[in-house]
Amino acid sequence: MFALGKYLSKRAKYFFVNSALLLFKTLLNADVSVVSDIGEGTDILIKDNEFYSLGGGGISISGGDIPKQIPAKNIITNNVFHDWSQVYTINNPGIKISGMSMVISHNDFYDSPHEAIMFDSGNTVIEYNNICNMCSGAKDAGAIY
Numbered sequence: 001m002f003a004l005g006k007y008l009s010k011r012a013k014y015f016f017v018n019s020a021l022l023l024f025k026t027l028l029n030a031d032v033s034v035v036s037d038i039g040e041g042t043d044i045l046i047k048d049n050e051f052y053s054l055g056g057g058g059i060s061i062s063g064g065d066i067p068k069q070i071p072a073k074n075i076i077t078n079n080v081f082h083d084w085s086q087v088y089t090i091n092n093p094g095i096k097i098s099g100m101s102m103v104i105s106h107n108d109f110y111d112s113p114h115e116a117i118m119f120d121s122g123n124t125v126i127e128y129n130n131i132c133n134m135c136s137g138a139k140d141a142g143a144i145y
Contacts, residue, residue: 040099044074054084057092064100066122071101080108081116089137093118093145104129113137117144 040062051058058081063072074097081094093115095104101123109116109131116131126144135141 042072042074044072046074046076046079048078050080051084051094052080052082053086055087056085057088057096058084058094060096061102062098063102064121066100069100069122071123072099074099074102076102076104076107078106081112082108082110083112085112085114085137089113091115091118097121097124103127109134109143114141115143115145119144 039060042063044061044063046059046061059076061074061076063074064070076095076097084094085092091114094109094112094117095107096118097104098120100121102119102121103125104117104119105125105127107129109129110133112134113136114134116134117126117129119126131143134143
């Protein structure tokens, strides 16, 4: 299990390929100009973090394999996302996932010009998220897309 510290730089960006058993907990991601790209892996837990005042999106993560039905088992839970996509306003969601078998639950999303959650994944659970004041910067958008 790997954990990162509490504060990130202005250009915070993480990228892992084929990683397993990662934990991101109680991170404060503020005033960052690029997306916090977690990367690709399995059994990744992103929990109890706050992402705000971001120029682009919040988290981008992939894992598992849809054609082979291999689950990623990545979980994004109990996080707060607000005031992101302040520079790159379109197609930069709070959470973007792709792959197989992930869970997005119990997160709060508010005050962003476009999507809260964008997904291209199979067997994914999206539940108990609070989403408000979204999609104000686009004529054709959805809070979950």
